[in-house]
Amino acid sequence: MMGWEDKVQNLLGHCTSYTTFGGDFTHLPEDWPEQTLKGVWSDTYLMVDPETNMQIMTSDPNIGVRMSDFLHAPRKNDLLRRKGVDYRIRAIEPDGQGGSTLVLEKMKECP
Numbered sequence: 211m212m213g214w215e216d217k218v219q220n221l222l223g224h225c226t227s228y229t230t231f232g233g234d235f236t237h238l239p240e241d242w243p244e245q246t247l248k249g250v251w252s253d254t255y256l257m258v259d260p261e262t263n264m265q266i267m268t269s270d271p272n273i274g275v276r277m278s279d280f281l282h283a284p285r286k287n288d289l290l291r292r293k294g295v296d297y298r299i300r301a302i303e304p305d306g307q308g309g310s311t312l313v314l315e316k317m318k319e320c321p
Contacts, residue, residue, distance in 0.1 A: 238289040250274040
């Protein structure tokens with residue numbers, strides 16, 4: 211019989227698979243070899259109302275990942291590469307079930 215954690219990991223694995231919602235990316239940590247993984251890419255839209263009372267719409271790219279897929283856990287400021295574009299990890303938001311959302315900052319397109 212499968213326990214709760216096994217069921218969640220199985221579900222996360224299906225969601226991040228390329229045939230479902232996932233897309234490939236490469237984790238490029240500074241002190242470990244790179245690793246190609248799959249995750250669910252999206253943008254989080256934020257509305258900001260600064261002191262000027264102006265409303266601004268912006269978005270942060272992010273990726274949903276299954277932490278057990280990483281050989282070395284991602285860290286803040288690690289680089290990810292997807293489709294020739296580099297992203298820096300700005301924040302790691304664990305979901306408490308073995309997955310995390312990596313909030314990213316787009317850096318540059320690679321040659």
